[in-house]
Amino acid sequence: MTLTVPKAGVVAGRSATPTISQPDIGGAVAGLGDTMMKVGTEIAREQRQRQYSEARIEMMKGLNDLRLEFDQVGDPDVIDREFPARAKELKAQIVGKLDPHIQEDASLLFDELEVPHSAAIGRQAIGLRRSVSMAQLARTTQTTVETAGTADPATQATYVDMLDEHLNDLVANGTITPEDAQLRRQKAMAEMRTTRATKLLSTDPQALIDGIDQGEFSGMDPSQMQGYRARASAQLAADAKAAQVEADRAQKEALSQATSFLKDGATVFGKGRAWTGADQADQLLKDPLVAATPEAREYIGAQKLFELMPEFSKLPIAEKEKALAEQRKKPISEGFEADVAEAMQKSVDADRKGFADDRFAYAAKIGLNPAPPLPDPTTASAEELSAAITKRAQYSASLTQMGYVNDFKLFSPEEAAVWKEKAGLDAPPAARAKLAMSLAGSLGNDTWRVTKEIGAGPVFGYVGGLLAHGGTESLAREIFSGQRALKDKDVQMPPVAERRQTFFKDLTGLFDDGTRAGSRDETKVRNEVLDAADALYAYRGRGDPNAMDGTVSESDYLQAVHEVMGGSGEYDSSSARGGIQEIRGHVTILPPTVSGGDVEGAIAWVHNAARTNFNEKLWRKISINGALPQVGGESLSAPGNQATWNNTYLRAVGGSTFNLMVHNPATGREEYVYGDDGKPYTFDIKPLLTETEGLR
Numbered sequence: 001m002t003l004t005v006p007k008a009g010v011v012a013g014r015s016a017t018p019t020i021s022q023p024d025i026g027g028a029v030a031g032l033g034d035t036m037m038k039v040g041t042e043i044a045r046e047q048r049q050r051q052y053s054e055a056r057i058e059m060m061k062g063l064n065d066l067r068l069e070f071d072q073v074g075d076p077d078v079i080d081r082e083f084p085a086r087a088k089e090l091k092a093q094i095v096g097k098l099d100p101h102i103q104e105d106a107s108l109l110f111d112e113l114e115v116p117h118s119a120a121i122g123r124q125a126i127g128l129r130r131s132v133s134m135a136q137l138a139r140t141t142q143t144t145v146e147t148a149g150t151a152d153p154a155t156q157a158t159y160v161d162m163l164d165e166h167l168n169d170l171v172a173n174g175t176i177t178p179e180d181a182q183l184r185r186q187k188a189m190a191e192m193r194t195t196r197a198t199k200l201l202s203t204d205p206q207a208l209i210d211g212i213d214q215g216e217f218s219g220m221d222p223s224q225m226q227g228y229r230a231r232a233s234a235q236l237a238a239d240a241k242a243a244q245v246e247a248d249r250a251q252k253e254a255l256s257q258a259t260s261f262l263k264d265g266a267t268v269f270g271k272g273r274a275w276t277g278a279d280q281a282d283q284l285l286k287d288p289l290v291a292a293t294p295e296a297r298e299y300i301g302a303q304k305l306f307e308l309m310p311e312f313s314k315l316p317i318a319e320k321e322k323a324l325a326e327q328r329k330k331p332i333s334e335g336f337e338a339d340v341a342e343a344m345q346k347s348v349d350a351d352r353k354g355f356a357d358d359r360f361a362y363a364a365k366i367g368l369n370p371a372p373p374l375p376d377p378t379t380a381s382a383e384e385l386s387a388a389i390t391k392r393a394q395y396s397a398s399l400t401q402m403g404y405v406n407d408f409k410l411f412s413p414e415e416a417a418v419w420k421e422k423a424g425l426d427a428p429p430a431a432r433a434k435l436a437m438s439l440a441g442s443l444g445n446d447t448w449r450v451t452k453e454i455g456a457g458p459v460f461g462y463v464g465g466l467l468a469h470g471g472t473e474s475l476a477r478e479i480f481s482g483q484r485a486l487k488d489k490d491v492q493m494p495p496v497a498e499r500r501q502t503f504f505k506d507l508t509g510l511f512d513d514g515t516r517a518g519s520r521d522e523t524k525v526r527n528e529v530l531d532a533a534d535a536l537y538a539y540r541g542r543g544d545p546n547a548m549d550g551t552v553s554e555s556d557y558l559q560a561v562h563e564v565m566g567g568s569g570e571y572d573s574s575s576a577r578g579g580i581q582e583i584r585g586h587v588t589i590l591p592p593t594v595s596g597g598d599v600e601g602a603i604a605w606v607h608n609a610a611r612t613n614f615n616e617k618l619w620r621k622i623s624i625n626g627a628l629p630q631v632g633g634e635s636l637s638a639p640g641n642q643a644t645w646n647n648t649y650l651r652a653v654g655g656s657t658f659n660l661m662v663h664n665p666a667t668g669r670e671e672y673v674y675g676d677d678g679k680p681y682t683f684d685i686k687p688l689l690t691e692t693e694g695l696r
Helices: 025-071 076-095 102-150 153-172 178-203 205-213 220-271 278-286 294-308 317-329 337-365 380-403 413-422 429-453 458-467 473-487 496-508 523-541 554-564 595-610 613-622 639-646 685-690
Strands: 579-583 586-590 629-631 648-654 657-664 669-674 682-684
Touching: 025 076, 025 102, 102 153, 102 178, 153 178, 178 278, 178 294, 205 220, 205 682, 220 278, 220 294, 220 380, 278 294, 294 337, 317 337, 337 380, 380 429, 380 473, 413 429, 429 458, 429 473, 458 473, 473 554, 496 523, 496 554, 523 554, 554 579, 554 629, 579 595, 586 595, 586 648, 595 613, 595 685, 613 682, 613 685, 639 648, 682 685
Parallel strands: none
Antiparallel strands: 579 586, 648 657, 657 669, 657 682
């Protein structure tokens, strides 16, 4: 059961008695004021509490940031100088903006929070100071040790004192202990001795040995000391050997320079020129080692030869050999005669090799006038080439005539290679014809020598000779074009045997084979003629099926032979001139423009003027030896030799000269008609035609 106690405005008792009271307005107002004051005070207190809490957080963060910043500083003096100031500045910044009522408490709080940070930073500064001190000690020790290898004793002593002073300071400020200082001092002194010994071992091994003997390294371990002594002794021996090797090398170098210098001098004297280094060479020759070298003997020989015969270097080989023979006969009285002879022999040998290798370059090298240049055979005109070739040929001939060389050459090796290419089968026919014409126009009958020199081939050489004897450039182009067509197999020629059969059938006896007594072998010339005729036949028959059907057109082939032998007009007709024509029933070779009928008529007239003095005089006048042709001791024109005359014909010798030949029916052999001088009768058809003109 519960008891409900009424709380209304009644008085407790038996029954509820209502109490009626009057309101207390003054008291109520006073209570309200107290309440408002209490509320205001509480609000202010809460605000200061929040401000204090925020300030504490800011202090903690600021001090932590400041601590982190100074953790990165490596200079203890900076830490000691700046951390307290920065902390004080931070404190003033935070506390100064707080409510005055809490500033004192906040200041105390900051001091309290700062203590662990200051302690840690202080320890950091102390550690840094120790680290710096130890680093300075390490540098001082290193410097002191390093000076042991290079410094003099006084300087070393100064550095040792500085090290001792540093160690004492560290002991005094508690950085290291006295025992540690002593150990460090002993280690440094040992390192100094080792450093000095190592340095002296490499720079002055003898000083190291002397230092060991004088007690400078007494603090070193005895076995280590003996090791250094042994290595120093070995180094001294090695240095002595190296010094000797270097001395030998330097001597050889000096000797090599001296001999090279003398060789240069010998070369200058060998060219027939004075040498400005002669005085220096004389000083070098005072050294017995230099004077004993082959180069010294060579120099002396060249110098004396220049003094005796300054023109010797430019003399032809034959004259040099003559002077050499005379020199070898001289008695050795001055001591240099043999050297002079050796210098002469060397000059002769050099000439032989130099002129053989490149006569034109060597001629200029020994001081002769340089050879006239040759233009580019591709770009120069035929006239320019001919003019240049003429000058070069004259120069080359002068070398032969003077005795510098014994043969004729037109080109240097490099030039010959260029001309060989330009005159080769792969070159354009027109360009080859231009070169052949240029050579023939300048060299005439010597063209074949030059074509052989450049390896241009027998046909090129033959065409050059043909041009030299009046052949045309157009004919040369045709032959070269045919030659190229044959090379490239652009034409189908009849078999060689068939072509040769045509030649030998109609032109038998045109060329000698050298089997007859007194005759010469003309096989080489015959083959060149046939090769040239093949090329011309191929050129003219190209594109003609009838000409290239595998059979030879005899008339066309003989026409080609006629033309490549300098003929013009139609072969085997009255229009033929030069080339091959039939005279007295035999084919022979005639000079250009000459008619076979004219020659035959002239010879017949001479014979028909029988038994007259004029007749005999004319035979002698046209003979190259002034001889009279005879048979059986009588003139060929004598009545008793008519049968012989009927079998007489002409064989070309060369140019406009001919032999009289006779066919011996009894033996079937071809024989010479001899002159009264006992030699085969040889005559010139030019005076024959001239003397008989108007008479025949």
